[in-house]
Amino acid sequence: MDLAFVLTALITLAGAIAAVWLRNLVHAVLALAVSFTGVAAVYLQLGAQFLGFVQILIYVGAVAILIVFALLLTRGGEVPVGGVHASRWWVGALVSLAVLGVLGWAGAAADPAGAADPSVLSVEELGRQLVTRWVVPLQVLAVLLTAALIGAVLLAWREDEPERTAADREAEE
DSSP: HHHHHHHHHHHHHHHHHHHHOOOOOHHHOOOOOOOHHHHHHHHHTTOOHHHHHIIIIIIIIIHHHHHHHHHHHTTTOOOOTTTOTTTHHHHHHHHHHHHHHHHHHHHHHGGGGGGGTTTOOOOOHHHHHHHTHHHHHHHHHHHHHHHHHHHHOOOOHSSSOOOOOOOHHHHHH
């Protein structure tokens, strides 16, 4: 195995494990961004430049940063009193192993001879399709993400005022 691949895999794995085990949510999201960056580096090492750069732009540049902003805007970075780990973690581990088994089976059962020729679809052709045939779904997705960000900002701006009762209002008057 190539030394660069082993180092990239270790960094990716360390980032993923840290994202799961860190108690501070902001630190966990930053560790997730490290893991996303490691996955992008693996794509780049495999010669899939488009996937590597999309991984960096979308997951590291958009998703992870959006999560950090949402946590900071909503003051959600504090650790809850009971912690963030579930008491039935083993159920999640079983589901993860089941998904891993299904993915492994699907990969082993796949027919590589039936795969499409990668030279047929170039990055240039993909870009042309995005701005011609798929322009409406692309714009709808952009509007949806913008609306979600505006909604998060509006929720964060709302002041936390305790509800006033009629007796409180009469006492103020």
